[in-house]
């Protein structure tokens with residue numbers, strides 16, 4: 241890291257590079273994408289990048305060569321590359337937790353050397369992957385039997401946040417590659433309805449619970465795991481001895497796992513240098529590995545690694561995560577964009593944006609810099625979106641004609657997944673026609689003149705005019721494979737990294753989730769007992785009283 245970063249007195253918006261971008265933004269004014277395309281016939285092919293299987297088109301972004309150059313200069317001034325290299329080297333760049341940030345080590349090839357506190361972590365990573373593969377194979381082959389001797393048919397992952405969103409998302413994305421004869425469910429919410437719906441039609445004798453928790457102290461997960469154990473033992477009419485065949489744990493905390501009653505032989509380990517939201521390619525991915533098989537999982541890890549290497553080594557002009565990160569900095573800093581939409585045109589990616597919400601918003605939802613000083617620039621955006629074409633018939637109206645700047649990523653695939661019913665394959669072109677039409681409409685809009693030329697009555701012209709000039713990135717891949725999923729996730733992980741580096745915030749802690757947890761712990765006894773509401777503020781006290789009265793009436 242450069243002296244400037246470690247000295248820690250960078251104020252982003254006082255950098256000359258920031259000022260230069262501000263000036264440039266003024267000069268650009270309302271320059272329309274129509275003008276940028278008219279001025280450069282090669283724009284549609286020139287403003288593109290290739291990373292692995294991903295084709296990235298950023299020509300519909302509100303940028304010129306000069307913008308890109310100035311953004312790259314900002315990346316140099318904020319030493320993004322220095323922090324990136326420190327991350328890859330295993331330095332403790334998560335300073336508020338004094339931890340290394342090494343999710344990249346989870347997908348490093350066997351034989352790589354990455355040290356934390358002088359110890360090479362790669363052999364341990366592969367030892368756990370091998371243990372996971374052995375276990376996944378015994379479940380998939382039916383060799384692993386439950387307490388009554390029946391093979392496992394149902395796999396229920398219990399976890400929340402990073403211990404749920406990743407595996408649940410990836411299972412959905414890669415559904416076409418999963419063992420269709422096995423049932424997979426994901427339980428996260430402490431609302432008992434979640435576990436109820438997940439297990440109500442399952443035979444406990446054929447059910448395996450995977451309790452996923454980095455800390456093994458998360459109240460939702462421990463509560464659900466306890467209830468699941470009661471359901472299982474009750475259903476089997478068995479004692480504690482049945483737990484070993486029906487429960488495994490994914491955690492960094494062996495002590496707590498043991499305390500819960502899971503044999504640590506049935507525990508798959510990971511490490512404190514893996515953040516929860518960066519963890520589904522660790523042991524946290526066990527349910528996914530059972531679903532898609534160890535080979536599919538390895539293929540996914542290779543996809544991650546490919547983008548890691550790209551991010552680590554590609555020159556700035558060709559570096560896709562750097563580019564995507566800087567574009568976000570541009571819109572947050574100079575267009576006051578508050579949100580970022582991720583709109584996948586694949587039904588299998590239905591949980592992808594929800595996954596990115598944790599990745600991005602928990603990482604970059606910060607308001608003090610690494611030195612603890614309040615920031616006075618925009619940090620992480622609100623990330624949102626659902627698969628197209630559904631959103632087109634719901635909220636796209638606001639993106640097209642509303643008053644907000646909403647940069648969006650459109651993700652699509654050239655081919656549908658392999659096992660789609662043949663009769664449905666032609667629908668893919670219709671899906672993709674919409675995909676291309678949307679970014680076209682968003683960029684170029686429809687002028688009042690064009691509307692008038694259609695004979696639209698004058699009073700309706702403003703309503704039917706599309707201003708256009710809405711920035712989008714198009715990410716197009718050949719097909720949705722395990723490797724492509726790995727590539728996509730790594731692309732976003734590093735994009736988030738770049739933004740955190742430029743904004744000078746710690747993207748790897750999440751202190752913001754703590755207060756609510758502490759208060760819930762205080763309020764719970766007031767709800768369950770007849771405790772005093774006296775210590776609560778007047779609003780919360782009144783609400784709690786109303787809740788108790790309503791609850792106890794029935």
Ligand SMILES: O=P(O)(O)OC[C@H]1O[C@H](O)[C@H](O)[C@@H](O)[C@@H]1O
Pocket residue numbers: 400401402403452453454455456457458461516517602750753
């Ligand atoms: O895996 P666990 O330790 O159970 O944590 C689950 C989740 O809960 C926490 O509150 C954090 O905000 C998340 O980053 C984490 O992924």
